[in-house]
Amino acid sequence: MFTIEKHLYFLLLLLIPxxxxxxxxxxxxxxxxQLEFGNPIALQKIVKFSTVNHEQFRFILFLTILFFSVLALVNPKFGTEKNSVTAQGVEVVFALDVSKSMLCKDVSPNRLERAKQIISQLVNQLNAERMGMVAYAGNAYPVLPMTTDYALAKMYLQTINTDLISSQGTAINTALKTGVDFFDNPNAGKVLILLSDGEDHEEAAEKAAIYAKDKEVKVLTIGIGTPQGGPIYFIDEYGEPQVKKDKEGREVVTKLQETVLENIAKNASGSYIYANQTDEVVALVKKEIQSMKKATVKSQQIAQQKSQFQWFLGVALVLFLLDVFFIENNLFSFAQRIKREKNE
Known part of the structure; x- marks a missing residue:
């Protein structure tokens, strides 16, 4: 793959014409x-050591140097490179609720999008942490394996929606167990960040939280939604917006179940955070992560494109040195020799 980093510098090529x-x-x-000064024959005798071809060559050389300098400035990129990165960090797993209740718009734009915004902001704050991601509703599935490729993580995050898992419900217990089993570095601090409205949870969730505690995984629960709640909006198979209703035809109202999330965090020796303001949530989670035990993390990161400006800059520099130290000096020596011959 070939790309140009700074296209604007191509305008400098207009200097050549x-x-x-x-x-x-x-x-x-x-x-x-010169013709006003004298006739062509006399001028030819006066400046017989003049090197028109030489000056023409130097001008072409100057334009060539300018051309390669511009190519260096635009910085063409192609090829790949691998860099070994060693740093201190912890392991983080996000468990995201994708049940239909997350489509409620009691927070803007809706619960699921608010949760994704929080995850995206948290990913921006990660440094050397390895992270993974689990999505859950009536069941839990890995979405992203442990990685330090945060750009890839954000790409996967944008693809998550409530249609990802067909079975409905909120299997927090399964999400906790799946997330806990994600961790693979026994020396690093481990934190599982669970984002949910706490609706339709199973009683086994609190036992799963104890399981996380036994595995030395800190669980941070983030409550998405409001205690007052609201209806569940969705798009039907015909592409029409609908509101979820019960069997009696009444609108289903979903509410944030803070007590559920608080108990899960308590049983896992973690913390519950109400997602009122995204910035506040990010700051609190970041503080929790910074206080945890860090371990050496070594990973291979692949840079998709490698800068190649140095080759073009090198050619320009060689041509410049050729002009300064060889061509110009030869012209001077040639002129001096002509003068000596005339004096003799």
């Missing part, structure tokens, strides 16, 4: 002035 035009008019003006 500009210099050609200017030099053309300059040479015509110079020729006219």
């Amino acid at each position: 500009l210099f050609v035009v200017v030099r053309h008019y300059y040479l015509n003006w110079q020729r006219k002035k």
